[in-house]
Amino acid sequence: MSDNKPKAPKEYTYEKEWEKLYPIKEVQSDIHSFFCIPCDRILSNRCAGISNVRSHCRSFRHRQNISEKIRKNFNYSYNRYTNGPKDKSTRIYVQSDDIWHDSGDH
Numbered sequence: 001m002s003d004n005k006p007k008a009p010k011e012y013t014y015e016k017e018w019e020k021l022y023p024i025k026e027v028q029s030d031i032h033s034f035f036c037i038p039c040d041r042i043l044s045n046r047c048a049g050i051s052n053v054r055s056h057c058r059s060f061r062h063r064q065n066i067s068e069k070i071r072k073n074f075n076y077s078y079n080r081y082t083n084g085p086k087d088k089s090t091r092i093y094v095q096s097d098d099i100w101h102d103s104g105d106h
Contacts, residue, residue: 012049022057038065 013031018024027033032046034053039062045052056062 009047011046012052014045015050018050018053022053024053036062038062038069040065 011032014026014034016026018034019026023037025035025037027035027042030042033042033044035042036056039056043052043056048055
């Protein structure tokens with residue numbers, strides 16, 4: 001007679017190397033969670049590990065939180081740092097996990 005007990009799903013734990021790839025920190029009280037810095041939230045990586053982190057960081061909500069933080073922290077005019085026209089402003093773009101700025105000097 002075979003033992004047909006269902007296997008317990010694998011549980012993933014936080015790995016410090018993920019911090020090199022994503023804006024996250026370790027949650028000391030829960031080895032199955034990560035803290036997303038831009039979203040200011042604790043999220044679980046128990047079921048899929050790095051896939052949960054990657055999925056969250058690609059989400060609309062995460063990218064929107066990054067955009068809001070950038071707008072709040074970098075709300076200044078372009079000519080404050082250059083001698084450009086007064087109506088010129090620095091534009092900041094968020095695409096996927098990359099952040100860059102465009103000074104409009106094309």
